[in-house]
Amino acid sequence: xxxxxxxxxxxxxxxxxxxxxxxxxxxxxxxxxxxxxxxxxxxxxxxxxxxxxxxxxxxxxxxxxxxxxxxxxxxxxxxxxxxxxxxxxxxxxxxxxxxxxxxxxxxxxxxxxxxxxxxxxxxxxxxxxxxxxxxxxxxxxxxxxxxxxxxxxxxxxxxxxxxxxxxxxxxxxxxxxxxxxxxxxxxxxxxxxxxxxxxxxxxxxxxxxxxxxxxxxxxxxxxxxxxxxxxxxxxxxxxxxxxxxxxxxxxxxxxx
Numbered sequence: 001x002x003x004x005x006x007x008x009x010x011x012x013x014x015x016x017x018x019x020x021x022x023x024x025x026x027x028x029x030x031x032x033x034x035x036x037x038x039x040x041x042x043x044x045x046x047x048x049x050x051x052x053x054x055x056x057x058x059x060x061x062x063x064x065x066x067x068x069x070x071x072x073x074x075x076x077x078x079x080x081x082x083x084x085x086x087x088x089x090x091x092x093x094x095x096x097x098x099x100x101x102x103x104x105x106x107x108x109x110x111x112x113x114x115x116x117x118x119x120x121x122x123x124x125x126x127x128x129x130x131x132x133x134x135x136x137x138x139x140x141x142x143x144x145x146x147x148x149x150x151x152x153x154x155x156x157x158x159x160x161x162x163x164x165x166x167x168x169x170x171x172x173x174x175x176x177x178x179x180x181x182x183x184x185x186x187x188x189x190x191x192x193x194x195x196x197x198x199x200x201x202x203x204x205x206x207x208x209x210x211x212x213x214x215x216x217x218x219x220x221x222x223x224x225x226x227x228x229x230x231x232x233x234x235x236x237x238x239x240x241x242x243x244x245x246x247x248x249x250x251x252x253x254x255x256x
Contacts, residue, residue, distance in 0.1 A: 003065055005030045005161065005193050006050050011059035013045055020045050021217045024059070028195060028212065032187055034204035034225060035197045037214040038238055043197045044085060044165050046214065050195065051082035051163045063161075077105035081159035083150055085166045085197075090138035095149050098138050099124055102156030124155035127186060144175030148182060155186065162187070162194040169199065176200070180207040201228050201253050213237045228253065 004027035011024040020042045028050070035043045048054040049061060052068055061068040063080065071079075081102070090098055102124065103117040113121075125134055128148040133141065138149060147167055154162050162183070168176040180196075184207045187194050198204045204211055205225050213221035213233075220236050221227060228234065229251050234242040241256040 002030060004028055005033075005064065006195075007060075007062045008046075008049075009060045011049065011056045011061060013042075013049060013054065013056050019217075021049075021056070024217065024219070026212060026219045026222060029210050030193045031209035032184060032193070032207065033195045033210040033212060034208040035195055035212050035214070036199070036201060036204055036228070036237065037220075040216075041214040042217040043214055045217075047082075047163055047165050047195065047197055051080065052076055053082060053084075074105055077157070077159075079159055080161045080163065081154035081157045083154060083162070083164045083167060085169070087146075087150060093138050094134070095130060095136050095138055095141070095152075096121065096125065096134040098149055099152045099156050102153040102158075104157075106158065120158060121156050124152040127155055128152040128182060142175070143171050144178050147171065147175070147179045151179070151182060151186070155190075160192055162192060164194065165197045166199070167196065168203070176203065183207070201234070202250070204228060205253070206250050215239075 006028035008024050008026050011021055012019065013021040035047060037043050049056060063071065100113060100121050103113055103120060106117060107113065125131055128151055130148055130152060133145060138146060141149065168179050171179065180203055183194060183196065186192065196208065205228050208225040211221060211223060211225045211228055212219060215237055221233050229244045231242055231244060234253065242253055243256050245252045245254055
């Protein structure tokens with residue numbers, strides 16, 4: 001049996017006046033996992049904990065069989081890439097400069113990029129189909145191009161695991177398909193794993209291997225992404241009656 005990518009055991013996380021996670025226990029498998037659930041179900045909180053951007057008040061988290069606290073920041077940054085829901089400002093930055101930031105954990109003396117760093121940056125830009133935009137200012141790119149640029153930065157980082165918080169929330173349908181298709185192809189071609197916070201269950205079924213669904217900080221579904229094609233499971237996750245309609249090549253989930 002394949003060891004889990006992440007494991008959470010009895011994890012508790014509090015914010016002032018409220019407990020967001022209380023005794024959370026789950027395993028995240030390798031492959032592409034969709035993290036779904038209603039707004040306020042603590043999806044982003046869990047992702048930040050997995051990315052070591054926040055620390056639990058109690059319980060334990062492991063990544064690749066090793067306690068998350070035992071990873072040095074540098075080693076973790078080389079193995080794990082995190083894209084938050086709100087990305088940092090990029091004013092005055094060109095696309096290639098943004099992608100090159102992914103090499104920060106690997107930089108040598110004086111923080112200079114070496115030949116291997118430049119090669120990794122070029123390869124990441126090419127993998128995301130952005131070679132013709134390498135010298136463009138990031139702020140002049142379309143929403144889909146910007147998201148691909150951030151993904152290229154993650155690939156340049158050389159990480160084996162990508163964590164993305166709602167990477168398609170501000171995109172139109174065409175760009176949503178483009179970005180998720182890129183993530184799926186890149187992960188499979190390079191043998192990467194990814195955990196992606198998504199709101200569209202149809203896209204989760206189409207592009208992901210696994211699903212973890214939270215409701216009020218509690219896992220209510222863990223399994224194959226196709227397990228979302230169950231009206232009873234959808235009712236438990238979202239509290240809304242939905243139907244699954246036959247369609248080619250994927251069934252369609254639709255509110256009743």
